[in-house]
Amino acid sequence: MPTSVPTSLSEWLAHCERLHPATIDLTLARVQAVAERLGLRFECPVFTVAGTNGKGSTCAMLEAILLQAGYRVGVYTSPHLVHFEERCRVNGEVVQADALLPHFEAVEQARGGESLTYFEFTTLAILRLLSVSELDAAVLEVGLGGRLDAVNVIDADCAVITSIDLDHMDFLGPDRVSIGREKAGIMRPGRPAVVSDPMPPASVIEHAQAIGADLRRFGHDFNYAGQQGGTGGWQQWSWAGRSKRYNGLAYPALRGANQLLNASGVLAALETLHQRLPVTAQAVRNGLALVELPGRFQIVPGQPTLVLDVAHNPHAVATLAQNLDQMGFYPRTHAVFGAMADKDAAAILRRMAPLVNAWYFTDLPTSRASSASALAGLWRESAGTLGVSAGQTTATCHASPMQALHAALEAADPTDRILVFGSFYTVGGVLEQGVPRLTAKHVG
Known part of the structure; x- marks a missing residue:
């Protein structure tokens, strides 16, 4: 003992x-x-x-x-x-x-x-x-x-x-x-x-x-x-x-x-x-x-549309991208993303690049995670090969998933879509206060 x-x-x-x-x-x-x-x-x-x-x-x-x-x-x-x-x-x-x-x-x-x-x-x-x-x-x-x-x-x-x-x-x-x-x-x-x-x-x-x-x-x-x-x-x-x-x-x-x-x-x-x-x-x-299962392509009611998904490897992210494609039209997609250091983040960014207009990279509360700055650096290094041009897509770094989500909400219009995905720590960091019912700054 x-x-x-x-x-x-x-x-x-x-x-x-x-x-x-x-x-x-x-x-x-x-x-x-x-x-x-x-x-x-x-x-x-x-x-x-x-x-x-x-x-x-x-x-x-x-x-x-x-x-x-x-x-x-x-x-x-x-x-x-x-x-x-x-x-x-x-x-x-x-x-x-x-x-x-x-x-x-x-x-x-x-x-x-x-x-x-x-x-x-x-x-x-x-x-x-x-x-x-x-x-x-x-x-x-x-x-x-x-x-x-x-x-x-x-x-x-x-x-x-x-x-x-x-x-x-x-x-x-x-x-x-x-x-x-x-x-x-x-x-x-x-x-x-x-x-x-x-x-x-x-x-x-x-x-x-x-x-x-x-x-x-x-x-x-x-x-x-x-x-x-x-x-x-x-x-x-x-x-x-x-x-x-x-x-x-x-x-x-x-x-x-x-x-x-x-x-x-x-x-x-x-x-x-x-x-x-x-x-x-x-x-x-x-x-x-x-059947219910939080964090698996979970769509939260409200404006903007909020999607939570623990996809954290290229295979799961390919499925996530397919699911997002089937949701219909959104003017912009804002993505909150945090991942473990052993994940193939380059492949994940490459697969999601055509769908995302603004990235919000986040630190996670574990030493096994990639830092937000490391993910942002990888995104910058890969931007050319990902077909991303300056002005079309933005990227910022944040200390926690909830801070990243609030930044996305501040930037989003009611008709936009916000995706929170990656590690369980990323989605959990948003769910820890209960399922969020959040509203973009332009609503109400």
Whole structure:
């Protein structure tokens, strides 16, 4: 135990930050040892979700449908936007800080001097809380990769892999084949593995075959039909799997071009466990209609239009750009952007350049982030190759996401659009006072 026993969640989190010299140290050995001492196990079916993008949406849709089916569902996701407690939900409610404290104590007692990272320690604490919450189903989101992520200490009854693209390459490998191999590590022999990436690298398929997983691939074992894209909720789509079919489905409440792909993977995952977790067509319809997930192409009512999105790698930003294109005409787009230093900011700026008229680069409250000035410098260096000419696009630097947003509001007309995107810290920095309802200086 620490010298003085922490008595609050903030004290425990500060303690976790001091235990290991590295923020990320991919290995399961330490976590497995502590999990065994904790006697950590789940009695209910477990869905484990990995992927480069789409994990959060997939978890949210699984949760929403299962809740509508009447099940008691526990969810673990990461990172959080504003408050740590957001990482854990039980029966649709964010867990209270006090409820986590005994599980932090249990992990501290069980670790026996093991040097756990912040993520490993907190993951074990949340997993322990979920394991004793009398759940009917658990949905666990992988933090990074899959094979060596702390979440993988739990055997998935159904593994779900969303998209596979280039991100965290320092840890997962230089290409999609290497990254896919890491993500495929959440699969288990003889158990279902759903892959919703339309073109997964061969390493994913090869690993599933090597261990004898029951592989379900998009376009092979399940598919959907319907006009993708747009925000027209009146449009319908249908889905077909190995043994089930759903017709006349409304579009998911989550906006964006890839949500039908994510929803298709969700329905395939539910199909694999339908004998243990029967779900009606009405529960599917209600769950997809009611699902919410802050910060994923979230459009805030008011003037100017405000869009919040945690897209922070080139693959996610390409989807974001597609979604923005489908929103209609806005005279100007103002973009608040902050990112971690290990992200390919040049590729992100290059993809967004045709859509953005004014940049507001922001510092973030973590040493792992690029500074606003560094991002602005990268933008200036790249301006020529990005096709940006002086006078067409502006760039300024700000100390925080909220300060950057206020600067954008000061410059925006009511008919403009403001985009806040990048790191979870960027969007969280705007959401920390609650969902903003802001007004441009020219309104009212």
